[in-house]
Amino acid sequence: MGGPVESLKLRIRSELEEAETKLGLGVNIAIATLILISAGLFIVETYPLPTTVGVALTYLDWLILAIFVLEYGVRLWAAERPLRYIVNPYAIVDLVAILPILVGFFDMRLLRLIRWLRVLKLARFLEEERWLGREGLIIARIVFTLVSIIFIYSGAIYQVEHPVKPNVFGTFLDAMYFAVVTMTTVGYGDVTPVSDAGRTLTVMMILTGITLIPTQVGSLIQNINRIQTVNAMRCEHCGLSGHESDAVYCRRCGAKLPEVQSTSTT
Secondary structure, X not given: OOHHHHHHHHHHHHHHHHOOOHHHHHHHHHHHHHHHHHHHHHHHOOOOOOHHHHHHHHHHHHHHHHHHHHHHHHHHHHOOOHHHHHOOHHHHHHHHHHHHHHHOOOOOHHHHHHHHHHHHHHHHHXXXXXXXXXXXXXXXXXXXXXXXXXXXXXXXXXXXXXXXXOOOOOOHHHHHHHHHHHHOOOOOOOOOOOOHHHHHHHHHHHHHHHHOHHXXXXXXXXXXXXXXXXXXXXXXXOOOXXXXXXXXXXXXXXXXXXXXXXXXXX
């Protein structure tokens, strides 16, 4: 009963969530690229643009939005348990990122950056030495998390402060400057929000800067140090390198590593 349909759903889930094939990996990378383009469009549109360019960018953003709506619908249709999928954190972010645009409320395109974290689950495909390596991918995740937080806060503070203080929060760069200064608790005081929403966001930025940034930076430094102590020995079975200095078996294929180990540092 429903064999072909269920098989199709399973195939779609596999391609979108696990990306076990080149097609699935390509689809996820394409989605990530569209997310970054969408965020870039938001930033560009905060600057004065010729009318024709502005119209073209608007059409492009609506096209990207249509693709995201289609993607959400496909994911929901193919979900093994649709109700459970709807309350999944990733699905909630997907929905929040597209609904405000559809109904004409608060522009939350930068929230789509969080969706890019999906693609970081594909890190296992990039663990070859010619890419970043395991520790390098961990560092990439941390850096991207920090950048995403800054971008999202910058976009939010721009949208709530630009209408009431356009001479101060004139462009996205102005908002990003304020976000970085606030989250790092430098606090020059040359830029201050005046709206209630802006002040609330500022408090959230400070709390985020105090609680999250030190943790992420500490983890970043720890993983950089780990890179300097990994084993350079290559697995003779699958060719993967970059194992821990005390590793006995390959973390990819499980084959036993050569008994003679060599480390890059002592």
